[in-house]
Amino acid sequence: MKKLMHAVAGAAAALSMIAAAMPVFAQTYPAKPVRLVLPFPPGGGTDILGRMLAQKLGENLGQTVVAENRPGAGGNVGAEYASRQAPDGYTIVLCSPSIAISPSLYRKLSYDPAKDLAPISLVASIPNLLVVHPSVPVKSLKDIVALARKNPGKLNFGSGGPGTTNDLGARFFISENKLKIEMIPHKGASQAQIALLSGEVDMLVIGTAAAAPHVKAGKLRALAALGESRDPSVSDVPTVAEAGMPWFTVDTWYGVLAPAGTPRDIINRLNGAFVKMLADPAMRKQLASRGTDAKTSTPEEFARFIKSETERWGKVVQASGARVD
Numbered sequence: 001m002k003k004l005m006h007a008v009a010g011a012a013a014a015l016s017m018i019a020a021a022m023p024v025f026a027q028t029y030p031a032k033p034v035r036l037v038l039p040f041p042p043g044g045g046t047d048i049l050g051r052m053l054a055q056k057l058g059e060n061l062g063q064t065v066v067a068e069n070r071p072g073a074g075g076n077v078g079a080e081y082a083s084r085q086a087p088d089g090y091t092i093v094l095c096s097p098s099i100a101i102s103p104s105l106y107r108k109l110s111y112d113p114a115k116d117l118a119p120i121s122l123v124a125s126i127p128n129l130l131v132v133h134p135s136v137p138v139k140s141l142k143d144i145v146a147l148a149r150k151n152p153g154k155l156n157f158g159s160g161g162p163g164t165t166n167d168l169g170a171r172f173f174i175s176e177n178k179l180k181i182e183m184i185p186h187k188g189a190s191q192a193q194i195a196l197l198s199g200e201v202d203m204l205v206i207g208t209a210a211a212a213p214h215v216k217a218g219k220l221r222a223l224a225a226l227g228e229s230r231d232p233s234v235s236d237v238p239t240v241a242e243a244g245m246p247w248f249t250v251d252t253w254y255g256v257l258a259p260a261g262t263p264r265d266i267i268n269r270l271n272g273a274f275v276k277m278l279a280d281p282a283m284r285k286q287l288a289s290r291g292t293d294a295k296t297s298t299p300e301e302f303a304r305f306i307k308s309e310t311e312r313w314g315k316v317v318q319a320s321g322a323r324v325d
Contacts, residue, residue, distance in 0.1 A: 029089055029266055033064040036256075037093040039078025040160070041071040044190035045207045049124055049254060049292060050094045053274075056283060060273045071188060074098050074163030076109065079257075083116035087261035089270065092120065096254055098163040100309035104317040105163050106324045114310070117257040119302035120267055121274045122295040124254045124287060127227035128169065129211050129237065131220045132203040133196055141224050141243045144203070145177050152180040158192035158201035159185045162324045166192065168313060169205035169226065169250035171320040176247065196220065207252055208233060209291030226250040233291055253295065253309075255302055267299055 036054045040046040051067045058065035070078035075098035082093035099113040130141065136155075138144050148155050157170040166189055174181050184201050186192040189210065196204045197219055204211075205226065212233045214220040222237040226249055230239055240248040256274065258267060277283055278294040287294050297305065317323070 029269060030061055030063040032090065033066055034058075034061065034089070035091045036065055036067050037078045037082045037091065038067055038069045039071060039075035039093065039095065039098070040069070041188040041190060042069055044160075044188045045126055045210055045252065046075075046094060046096060046254070047190075048209075048290065049126075049287075052286065052290075053094065053123060053256075053277075056277045056280075057273055060277050074102065074105075074161040074167065076102055076106070076111075076163060079113065079117065080111040082257070083111050083113075083259050085259050087118075087259040087263075089258060089262055089266035092256050092258045092270065093117070094123070094254055094256055096252055097165045097168075097309060097313065099257075100306055101165075101168050101313040101317065102163045103310060104314035105168075105322060108325070113306070116260050118260050118262050118267060119299045119306060120256045120258055121271045121299065122253060122255045122297040122302050122305065123274055123278060125293045125295050126207040126209060126252045126254075126291060127225060127231055127293075128165065128205050128250050128252060129208050129215070129222045129231075129234065130169075130173070130203065130205050130224050130226060131196065131211050131215065131222050133199050133201070134218065134221055135199060136202050136221070138223065139221070140238075141240070141245055141248075144223065145179065148177075148179040148181055153182065155202045156182040156184050158196050158204040159183050160189035160192050161185050161187060162322075164189065165250060165252045166205040168316055168320070168322070170203075171322050172250070172316045173205075173248060175316075175320040176245075205250060207291065212291060224248075231291065253305075255297075255306070271299055 038046050038050040054065040054067040070081050082091055085091035159167040189206055192204055195201045208231045215222045224243045225231050225237050225239050275296045278296050284294045
């Protein structure tokens with residue numbers, strides 16, 4: 001009995017030591033550089049936003065935050081990579097709607113966003129535009145519909161790759177209007193925009209910040225803003241509601257997640273850092289100058305948001321018939 005009592009006491013002491021050490025671990029985090037994985041190629045919206053966030057997060061945490069591009073499979077290569085890293089807070093990932101789209105789009109997905117990643121916070125939202133190459137003889141969404149119906153299969157949409165917002169946004173437009181338009185995939189939205197500027201593709205759904213300079217220069221023509229209000233940077237471009245298609249709203253949101261199993265105190269530490277830095281007027285102004293709205297949330301709110309987006313895009317995938325093996 002005495003041996004049993006000693007064993008119990010020893011176990012209790014060990015547990016107490018672990019419990020006491022946990023807050024100390026949280027207080028010392030981060031003790032080394034943190035990696036922010038960016039699941040899309042350099043030069044695109046995710047890359048630009050991610051590098052800005054990495055710099056400010058590093059200043060807030062008092063530790064270097066290294067932005068690391070790991071593009072591929074519509075953002076899934078980087079997201080899966082991050083999900084497989086040690087759940088210690090030293091690898092986090094900046095995700096877009098692809099993590100909500102991919103579960104219904106891919107027949108076989110090698111990771112489960114809902115189980116393998118832990119939400120930290122929403123960080124931003126970028127409104128989109130539907131833009132066309134100037135050689136396409138249209139000036140409105142209704143013009144595109146009419147042209148596509150007269151020329152089935154002749155027009156094409158550029159895409160940042162399966163599972164991206166611009167891919168599903170285009171498919172949404174095609175399926176709801178019952179059109180026959182070809183999809184041309186690229187390795188990212190920035191590559192799709194290069195193809196659009198060169199005339200290789202006819203049209204594209206892309207972030208306002210990326211497209212606006214080219215619209216103003218006359219290199220692209222914007223047909224509609226895909227949000228609820230006009231964007232100040234292209235204030236003459238009507239919203240989808242004004243264009244007669246109020247259902248066609250497509251925003252690109254961004255949020256940060258960590259590998260599942262990351263200690264809650266570390267999640268809270270990171271969430272607090274993002275909330276603080278994104279509340280800074282200077283940071284919000286810097287983001288706004290790039291056509292980006294700052295967003296924040298609790299981890300629970302972000303989890304619920306991802307769930308609702310997964311349900312929403314699942315319906316779009318089913319209606320469009322889009323599937324990736």
